[in-house]
Amino acid sequence: MNHPRVEVFDTTLRDGAQREGITYSVADKLAVARLLDQVGVSYIEGGWPGALPKDTEFFARARTELQLQHAVLVAFGATRKAGVRVEDDAQVRALLDSQAPVVCLVAKSDPRHVRDALRTTPEENRAMVADTVAFLVGHGRRVFVDCEHFFDGYAADPDHGVAVLQAAFDAGAEVGVLCDTNGGMLPSGISRVVTEVRGRVTGQLGIHCQDDTGCAVANSLAAVEAGVTQVQGTANGYGERAGNANTFTLIGNLVTKMGLPVVPAECLPELSRVSHAIAELANLTPDDHQPFVGASAFAHKAGLHASAIKVSPELYNHLDPAVVGNDMRILVTEMAGRASVELKGRELGVDLTGQGDAVGRVVAAVKEREARGWSYEAADASFELLLRGELPGAPAPLFELESWRTTVEHRTDGAVVSEAVVKVGLPDGDGGTERVVAVGEGNGPVNALDNALRAALVTRWPQLADVALSDYKVRILGWTGGTSATTRVLVDTTDKAGEWTTVGVHENVVEASWLALVDALTYAVVSR
Ligand SMILES: CC(=O)SCCNC(=O)CCNC(=O)[C@H](O)C(C)(C)COP(=O)(O)OP(=O)(O)OC[C@H]1O[C@@H](n2cnc3c(N)ncnc32)[C@H](O)[C@@H]1OP(=O)(O)O
Numbered sequence: 001m002n003h004p005r006v007e008v009f010d011t012t013l014r015d016g017a018q019r020e021g022i023t024y025s026v027a028d029k030l031a032v033a034r035l036l037d038q039v040g041v042s043y044i045e046g047g048w049p050g051a052l053p054k055d056t057e058f059f060a061r062a063r064t065e066l067q068l069q070h071a072v073l074v075a076f077g078a079t080r081k082a083g084v085r086v087e088d089d090a091q092v093r094a095l096l097d098s099q100a101p102v103v104c105l106v107a108k109s110d111p112r113h114v115r116d117a118l119r120t121t122p123e124e125n126r127a128m129v130a131d132t133v134a135f136l137v138g139h140g141r142r143v144f145v146d147c148e149h150f151f152d153g154y155a156a157d158p159d160h161g162v163a164v165l166q167a168a169f170d171a172g173a174e175v176g177v178l179c180d181t182n183g184g185m186l187p188s189g190i191s192r193v194v195t196e197v198r199g200r201v202t203g204q205l206g207i208h209c210q211d212d213t214g215c216a217v218a219n220s221l222a223a224v225e226a227g228v229t230q231v232q233g234t235a236n237g238y239g240e241r242a243g244n245a246n247t248f249t250l251i252g253n254l255v256t257k258m259g260l261p262v263v264p265a266e267c268l269p270e271l272s273r274v275s276h277a278i279a280e281l282a283n284l285t286p287d288d289h290q291p292f293v294g295a296s297a298f299a300h301k302a303g304l305h306a307s308a309i310k311v312s313p314e315l316y317n318h319l320d321p322a323v324v325g326n327d328m329r330i331l332v333t334e335m336a337g338r339a340s341v342e343l344k345g346r347e348l349g350v351d352l353t354g355q356g357d358a359v360g361r362v363v364a365a366v367k368e369r370e371a372r373g374w375s376y377e378a379a380d381a382s383f384e385l386l387l388r389g390e391l392p393g394a395p396a397p398l399f400e401l402e403s404w405r406t407t408v409e410h411r412t413d414g415a416v417v418s419e420a421v422v423k424v425g426l427p428d429g430d431g432g433t434e435r436v437v438a439v440g441e442g443n444g445p446v447n448a449l450d451n452a453l454r455a456a457l458v459t460r461w462p463q464l465a466d467v468a469l470s471d472y473k474v475r476i477l478g479w480t481g482g483t484s485a486t487t488r489v490l491v492d493t494t495d496k497a498g499e500w501t502t503v504g505v506h507e508n509v510v511e512a513s514w515l516a517l518v519d520a521l522t523y524a525v526v527s528r
């Protein structure tokens with residue numbers, strides 16, 4: 001199909017900020033805008049100056065603090081109010097004052113909204129649109145018009161929204177954006193309406209889809225196939241209610257599936273990094289399962305997938321992950337086969353050539369351990385130790401455990417402190433062992449045990465002085481009878497060069513933590 005140029009319009013900072021739980025500072029908004037510019041979108045809608053003081057400040061600061069390479073900044077706002085002269089409408093004036101080169105106006109295009117929400121006539125509604133567009137164009141602005149509730153309005157009266165759209169074009173609007181504001185459409189309905197409307201108006205059309213049916217991206221792509229030239233979305237799909245069409249999924253599909261160069265080629269590999277960075281600024285956990293950019297988007301768990309990927313990665317990937325700045329990962333779990341372990345070994349830099357028997361033992365060990373609650377999926381470091389343990393030259397344990405003990409003390413001043421004592425035998429280099437007793441304190445028993453164990457080992461392995469526990473997750477896996485339950489602990493550990501994750505499983509949460517800690521420190525010594 002021969003498409004005209006399609007442009008991506010990102011509204012993370014306006015509609016995306018309407019998501020429950022998101023509150024950006026002005027500095028956050030500036031940072032998000034810089035990131036969006038790095039993925040090469042054509043337009044960044046920065047907010048509604050005049051309605052939100054923060055957005056007014058954003059546009060003021062953007063004038064000196066934002067140097068966009070790819071995108072043009074857009075101010076969002078409503079048309080003049082019913083019965084008010086456009087010159088006298090303070091909010092329209094604020095749009096001009098923002099000095100944004102492009103303004104995107106929201107206009108009512110569903111007759112029921114005009115009657116019940118605006119409480120005015122269709123004629124006055126069209127005049128509100130036309131006056132505001134003409135006023136802004138007259139002041140040198142490019143104007144897009146978001147036709148709110150277009151599809152619902154079209155179902156109620158196919159002529160009403162088209163007349164609003166044509167009024168906008170006649171007044172000088174550059175793009176009329178058809179909005180599925182309530183997000184209730186499916187792709188077939190979008191295709192039909194866009195095709196019909198294209199035949200009835202003179203200007204360029206855009207699409208803005210909310211995700212209430214889970215079809216916002218599919219709906220947007222259907223609209224592009226039907227001929228719209230502007231596609232609106234938000235980073236990671238953030239937005240009101242169920243969210244908006246995801247800008248990154250849109251870009252991934254438009255470029256790699258539909259062959260439309262909507263962003264510069266050098267920007268495409270920025271997608272994954274920018275997606276995660278915006279999640280951080282929004283203070284939301286990145287969605288690992290997001291298409292194209294999620295950490296799991298190219299992660300393979302099933303043994304049969306791995307066996308085909310071993311022959312050729314394309315057999316189970318829809319795309320080379322590097323194209324969007326992502327990576328392929330092989331997960332070794334109870335669903336793994338020999339190929340999964342071989343590929344994981346390659347990923348970890350462990351040579352498994354000629355180690356068929358060891359690979360078989362590792363597959364069996366993982367299946368047996370996972371049946372007891374272990375999980376290596378997120379604990380690459382523990383898996384690597386398990387793997388190396390089956391190979392020639394397997395690293396010896398760092399120490400022989402004599403005992404560990406930890407206490408939790410609630411003091412009269414209300415402080416709760418923990419203490420741990422660790423007794424271990426360290427190899428003395430002459431085939432014997434040296435007994436070491438070390439004490440650690442901490443704000444909890446695991447912290448105290450970590451400090452005590454590191455104190456016991458650090459004189460022998462000084463690199464452990466730079467190692468620190470950075471995160472700790474506990475999951476109760478289910479009751480096994482009486483008051484006991486199996487507990488799985490994941491520990492994230494860092495040193496100056498990076499981070500690794502280990503796992504421990506036991507009925508006792510402190511023992512589970514101890515097992516994960518031992519792996520964490522062993523990994524620091526044998527693999528870093
Ligand atoms: C579909 C969308 O997501 S559109 C974006 C929506 N975003 C937001 O609402 C976030 C920012 N909003 C705000 O800060 C406030 O709602 C404001 C400043 C815009 C308005 O606040 P208020 O003046 O207190 O009015 P309120 O929110 O109660 O009602 C909106 C008014 O705008 C009018 N209005 C609504 N849509 C439009 C429109 N497209 N064009 C012109 N006027 C409109 C309503 O009729 C109502 O007017 P009234 O006060 O004369 O009855």
Ligand SMILES: CC(=O)C(=O)O
Nearest residue numbers: 015146148149179181
């Ligand atoms: C404009 C807009 O955000 C909507 O119609 O959903």
